[in-house]
Amino acid sequence: MEINGARVLVAGATGVLGGALTAELVDRGARPALAGRDRARLARAAEVCKDAPTVLFDAYAPESCARAVARAADALGGLDAVVTVFGTVAFGGATAVGDEVAEHVMAVNVLAPAAFFRAALATMEPGSMIVAFTGVVAERPQAGMADYSASKAALTAWLAAVRR
Numbered sequence: 001m002e003i004n005g006a007r008v009l010v011a012g013a014t015g016v017l018g019g020a021l022t023a024e025l026v027d028r029g030a031r032p033a034l035a036g037r038d039r040a041r042l043a044r045a046a047e048v049c050k051d052a053p054t055v056l057f058d059a060y061a062p063e064s065c066a067r068a069v070a071r072a073a074d075a076l077g078g079l080d081a082v083v084t085v086f087g088t089v090a091f092g093g094a095t096a097v098g099d100e101v102a103e104h105v106m107a108v109n110v111l112a113p114a115a116f117f118r119a120a121l122a123t124m125e126p127g128s129m130i131v132a133f134t135g136v137v138a139e140r141p142q143a144g145m146a147d148y149s150a151s152k153a154a155l156t157a158w159l160a161a162v163r164r
């Protein structure tokens with residue numbers, strides 16, 4: 001995909017990697033829209049990238065992910081790529097991480113990116129891209145990170161199946 005001029009939704013633009021990605025996209029002439037859950041952090045992120053449009057979402061609310069895609073497409077006149085670079089992590093042995101935390105990790109790291117991509121795939125033109133930051137734990141699960149590793153592996157499997 002030609003980056004210069006590309007309309008790219010960055011979901012998780014307030015994070016470390018999301019901020020770095022957005023800055024690189026701007027440097028290369030892309031037109032990003034920034035998505036995040038916190039209005040103030042999102043506004044700060046937008047300042048450093050030529051006042052890009054911003055949209056709110058909460059990864060724990062899948063309908064807000066689909067809405068963010070629609071709003072970003074409205075703001076930029078369409079989307080050429082949707083990137084998810086948000087996520088949450090849980091540390092601890094398998095018995096220490098409770099069911100509620102495990103459910104939260106799966107919702108944020110698997111179901112929310114899938115919700116973004118479902119909405120994107122339903123509306124974007126052929127040749128557009130969906131991109132996710134997963135993690136090395138998807139292929140090399142780490143001790144004390146079973147639920148986090150499983151969530152990244154699940155997203156990787158979801159993307160591989162969709163790609164086929």
Ligand SMILES: NC(=O)c1ccc[n+]([C@@H]2O[C@H](COP(=O)([O-])OP(=O)(O)OC[C@H]3O[C@@H](n4cnc5c(N)ncnc54)[C@H](OP(=O)(O)O)[C@@H]3O)[C@@H](O)[C@H]2O)c1
Pocket residue numbers: 012013014015016017018036037038041057058059060085086087088089108133134135136
């Ligand atoms: N850093 C690494 O070395 C590394 C390596 C491999 C993979 N990754 C993956 O890359 C992604 C980003 O990592 P990072 O290091 O940039 O992390 P980070 O700085 O902690 O950023 C996390 C991002 O996720 C957002 N987020 C978390 N929960 C959310 C929710 N419920 N709704 C909406 N947004 C939510 C945060 O929003 P707020 O700003 O509002 O908190 C923030 O934008 C994660 O999925 C991580 O697992 C990171």
